[in-house]
Amino acid sequence: HDGVANDCDVVLRAIQGIDIAQARASMAADKENILSAVRADIGEAQLNNHVRDHLRTQLVALAGQARVGAGGDELLRLGQVKYEFGDYDAAIAFYEQALAQFKASEGDNSLSVGASYCNLGNAYECKGENDRAIEYQLKSLQITLDALGPDHCDTATSYNNIGNVYFSKGEYSKSIEYHAKALAIRLKLFGEDTAHLDTATSYNNIGNAYSHKGDLDTALQYHMKALAMYQTIQGDGHPQVGISFNNIGEAYDSKGEYELALKSHRFALEIFKATYGDNHPGTAFSYGNIGRTYVGAGDYDKAIEYQERALAIRIASIGADHPHVSFCHYYLGRASAGKGQYKTAIEHHTKALAIRTAQLTAQHPETGRSHWQLGVCEHALGNDAAAREHYTHAAAAMVPALGEDHPDVARLRAAASAIGQSL
Numbered sequence: 217h218d219g220v221a222n223d224c225d226v227v228l229r230a231i232q233g234i235d236i237a238q239a240r241a242s243m244a245a246d247k248e249n250i251l252s253a254v255r256a257d258i259g260e261a262q263l264n265n266h267v268r269d270h271l272r273t274q275l276v277a278l279a280g281q282a283r284v285g286a287g288g289d290e291l292l293r294l295g296q297v298k299y300e301f302g303d304y305d306a307a308i309a310f311y312e313q314a315l316a317q318f319k320a321s322e323g324d325n326s327l328s329v330g331a332s333y334c335n336l337g338n339a340y341e342c343k344g345e346n347d348r349a350i351e352y353q354l355k356s357l358q359i360t361l362d363a364l365g366p367d368h369c370d371t372a373t374s375y376n377n378i379g380n381v382y383f384s385k386g387e388y389s390k391s392i393e394y395h396a397k398a399l400a401i402r403l404k405l406f407g408e409d410t411a412h413l414d415t416a417t418s419y420n421n422i423g424n425a426y427s428h429k430g431d432l433d434t435a436l437q438y439h440m441k442a443l444a445m446y447q448t449i450q451g452d453g454h455p456q457v458g459i460s461f462n463n464i465g466e467a468y469d470s471k472g473e474y475e476l477a478l479k480s481h482r483f484a485l486e487i488f489k490a491t492y493g494d495n496h497p498g499t500a501f502s503y504g505n506i507g508r509t510y511v512g513a514g515d516y517d518k519a520i521e522y523q524e525r526a527l528a529i530r531i532a533s534i535g536a537d538h539p540h541v542s543f544c545h546y547y548l549g550r551a552s553a554g555k556g557q558y559k560t561a562i563e564h565h566t567k568a569l570a571i572r573t574a575q576l577t578a579q580h581p582e583t584g585r586s587h588w589q590l591g592v593c594e595h596a597l598g599n600d601a602a603a604r605e606h607y608t609h610a611a612a613a614m615v616p617a618l619g620e621d622h623p624d625v626a627r628l629r630a631a632a633s634a635i636g637q638s639l
Contacts, residue, residue: 234268236260269493288317288328292335302497302533304339311335327370330359334377341381342497344539344575349381369414372401376417383425384539386580386617391425416445420460427467428581430622435467455498458487465505474513481505497540500529504543511550519551542571542582549589558593565590584613588628600635607632611639 236254241247254263286294295310315332322328337352357374364370379394399418406412423438443460450456465480485502492498507522527544534540549564569586576583591606610628618625632639 230271234264234271236263236267265490268490288314288321288332291317292331295335295339299335299339299342301492302342304342304534307339308336311339325359325362327359327363330356330363330370333359334374337377337381341384343534344384346381346385346576349384350378353377353381367401367404369401369405372398372405372414372418375401376414376421379421379425383421383428386428386576386582388425388429388617392422392429395421395425411445411448413445413449416442416449416456419445420463423467424463427463427470429618430470430624432467432471436464439464439467453487453490455487455491458484458491458498458502461487462501462505465509469505469509469512472512474509477509477512478506481509495529495532497530497533500526500533500540503529504540504547507544507551508547511547511554514554516551516554519554520548523548523551537571537575539571539575539582542568542575542586545571546582546586546589549593553589553593553596558596561593562590565593578609579613579617581614581617584610584617584628585624587613588624588631592631595631595635603635604632604637607637607639615639 236251237260239247254260291310291314295307295314298310299307311332315329318326318328318332333352333356337349337356340352341349353374357378360370360374375394375398379391379398382394383391395418399422402412402415402418406415419438420442423435423442426438427435439460443457443464446454446457446460461480461484465477465484468477468480481502485499485506488496488499488502503522504526507519507526510519510522523544527541530538530541530544545564545568549561549568552561552564565586569583569590572580572583572586587606587610591603591610594606595603607628614625614628629639
């Protein structure tokens with residue numbers, strides 16, 4: 217417990233370090249006999265995964281037990297362990313306890329208070345509560361600017377976090393604006409040729425925003441820089457490396473390079489399964505991304521298989537109304553439509569639309585995409601009046617956010633033109 221309380225990454229390192237091949241034995245022959253028996257039965261990889269699952273359960277449970285008299289710093293670290301493993305409500309509870317302690321002992325504007333606001337913002341963003349997340353991140357930024365000035369690494373972190381929330385809100389140009397501020401500070405502090413974790417994070421986040429804006433080649437340039445730095449700093453098996461592979465896979469998917477996309481997503485999936493197990497939101501991302509790629513490749517049965525895995529994990533871990541759940545319904549709808557099952561597709565797209573309208577607002581580009589696909593399905597069923605209505609809503613959400621030159625906007629206009637509608 218002392219290790220967890222003093223360094224939240226101790227849990228990740230412990231889990232990543234599990235490898236039966238590194239086990240010690242008093243006699244080499246004994247070790248080889250044991251390894252041979254394991255290989256003949258379930259195999260080394262499967263045994264490692266069993267041990268990781270057991271250790272993960274123990275360590276994450278341990279992190280949920282704050283010691284009597286735990287200080288604010290320890291509460292923040294315990295919250296970070298819960299955050300890392302997807303238990304955002306428990307993380308928020310720890311962060312709020314820490315915030316109350318820091319305010320009582322240090323006043324309303326200390327850096328520790330700012331750190332608590334920052335962590336609360338990150339957790340609320342993961343819960344899909346983006347407006348609340350922005351509120352906390354802006355409070356954190358103001359405290360950091362007042363205390364440390366505009367060129368400090370913590371100021372860059374605040375800009376980064378605000379950029380993340382704008383990304384979640386679908387405001388990709390604004391996201392790039394804040395991430396570019398963070399990157400400029402980090403390059404100034406750490407240098408352009410130095411592999412630094414914060415610089416890699418900025419490259420990664422800018423790549424995500426460009427990917428969603430449809431500038432895929434620029435996105436890949438940033439993602440490749442991020443991946444190289446993450447691998448240099450953290451090693452090939454770290455979850456952040458998995459996130460990079462996920463992001464690279466998404467860009468290749470959008471380019472129609474499906475084999476490269478699947479390769480990247482499978483790298484990510486193995487990393488997440490080894491670190492977090494099969495029932496973590498990060499693992500669900502990989503299943504969902506593989507399913508998305510199979511939709512693009514036209515293998516709709518496999519797409520449905522992977523999206524249903526992702527959907528089950530997400531509902532169990534983050535709830536049925538989280539924006540990430542909407543992506544599962546969206547791609548299940550796309551796959552069902554690809555199979556000609558338009559009524560089933562409409563059911564899924566309607567669920568996605570309801571979540572997105574409630575959680576992301578009617579103006580979010582993902583809400584627009586749900587309207588677009590509902591229009592496609594209604595047209596296929598001969599309901600062109602309903603299709604026109606959906607296309608109108610889609611254009612109102614997608615064009616302002618993505619711009620006239622985005623490929624999805626062009627596809628939307630083509631779909632509308634096919635039924636004589638001009639958007």
